[in-house]
Amino acid sequence: MVTSITSLGRSGLSDWMLQRVAAAVMTAYVIFITAYLMVNPDLSYEQWRGLHSSLPMRMFSLMTILSIAAHAWIGMWCVFTDYVTVRLIGPKATIVRIFFQLSMITITLLYVVWAIDILWGM
Amino acid sequence: MTKKRPVNLDVSTFRLPITSYVSILHRVSGVALFFSVAIFLWLLETSLTSDQGFEWVGNMFGSPLMQFVVWACLSALAYHMVMGLRHLVMDMGYGENFESGQLTAKIAAAVATALILSIGGWIFIW
Ligand code: HEM
Numbered sequence: 001m002v003t004s005i006t007s008l009g010r011s012g013l014s015d016w017m018l019q020r021v022a023a024a025v026m027t028a029y030v031i032f033i034t035a036y037l038m039v040n041p042d043l044s045y046e047q048w049r050g051l052h053s054s055l056p057m058r059m060f061s062l063m064t065i066l067s068i069a070a071h072a073w074i075g076m077w078c079v080f081t082d083y084v085t086v087r088l089i090g091p092k093a094t095i096v097r098i099f100f101q102l103s104m105i106t107i108t109l110l111y112v113v114w115a116i117d118i119l120w121g122m
Numbered sequence: 123m124t125k126k127r128p129v130n131l132d133v134s135t136f137r138l139p140i141t142s143y144v145s146i147l148h149r150v151s152g153v154a155l156f157f158s159v160a161i162f163l164w165l166l167e168t169s170l171t172s173d174q175g176f177e178w179v180g181n182m183f184g185s186p187l188m189q190f191v192v193w194a195c196l197s198a199l200a201y202h203m204v205m206g207l208r209h210l211v212m213d214m215g216y217g218e219n220f221e222s223g224q225l226t227a228k229i230a231a232a233v234a235t236a237l238i239l240s241i242g243g244w245i246f247i248w
Contacts, residue, residue, distance in 0.1 A: 020213065023206050030203060045176040052170055068159060075152050104156070111159050118167045 004081075006101045008073045019074045022067035029064040049122065058119050065115035069108045076104045141220075144205060144227045151202040158195035165192070182245055193245050200237040204230050 009015045036051070037043065051057055083089075084097040168175040182189055208230045212218055217226045 020210060023210065027203060027207065030199065043180070045173050048176060049170060072152075072156050072159070076156055079149060079153060107156075111163060114163050114167075118163065118170060122170045 006098065006105075007077050008070060015074045015077075019071050022071035025063055025067040026071065029060060032060070052119065053122060061115070061119055065112055069112050073105065073108050077101065080104070139220075139224060140227045140231070141223050144231060148202060148205040148209070151198040151205075154198040155195075155202055158198055161191065161195045189245050193242055196241045196245075197238045200241060201234045204234040204237065 004010065007015055009018055040047070052061070080097050080100050084093055084100060086093045089096065165179055169179040170176075178184070183192070208217075208226050211226070212223070217223060
């Protein structure tokens with residue numbers, strides 16, 4: 001079995017499953033926020049802050065940013081391994097792809113840290 | 123493979139079924155979303171750190187350019203999510219043959235279009 005060191009779960013099947021579980025968590029979050037904004041058209045700043053500083057909401061938001069990170073890592077990995085290949089762009093492809101993947105992973109981790117900073121620093 | 127072999131597949135001359143367009147757009151929207159996360163986090167941060175910031179986000183940023191950027195990001199999310207849900211249904215084994223695949227692609231495209239228009243109405247008009 002070929003294993004890859006830049007994929008998230010080191011296995012296609014576990015990546016596949018993780019990407020789908022993450023999709024479900026993100027969908028729940030999007031639906032929740034949309035519904036919340038719709039039932040509170042006159043939302044105030046205090047109420048909005050109150051929502052986001054409550055523990056359950058912090059947990060939900062944290063789960064969502066972790067899901068985004070996992071899902072995006074897996075998804076972007078698929079895109080890079082499809083297009084940034086030796087067949088399509090020549091012999092430099094491997095090093096270019098590794099550069100893209102490390103940049104993507106860095107941005108992903110920055111997103112997670114930023115989100116935690118927002119949620120717990122407010 | 124050291125020898126260059128002829129490649130004869132000129133994709134631009136193919137007529138593709140709707141399922142192909144829906145699929146490649148799902149990929150494009152996924153990549154766009156990767157960068158949109160920065161916008162989403164920035165909006166969340168702004169709305170949570172000061173009263174003025176909250177008002178600014180709540181009143182749709184006062185700048186058409188910013189409105190357009192946020193609309194584009196939310197549209198990518200709406201499209202990607204609707205098509206993603208279609209994907210999950212197919213992963214569970216429903217709607218996998220060509221006819222039903224075309225039908226669900228059309229339905230999902232209609233739903234996504236409706237959502238994208240509603241988001242536009244919410245941001246630009248309301
Ligand atoms: C900020 C959030 C998101 C980002 C950055 C993102 C990014 C991506 C990327 C880059 C891909 C790979 C596309 C491909 O291989 O063609 C992907 C695939 C996928 N996304 Fe997302 N996505 C996000 C949110 C969502 C949501 C909310 C759903 C909800 C259903 C979803 C469902 C899917 C599914 C099912 C796939 C797999 C498609 C496949 O296997 O071809 N995504 N996503």
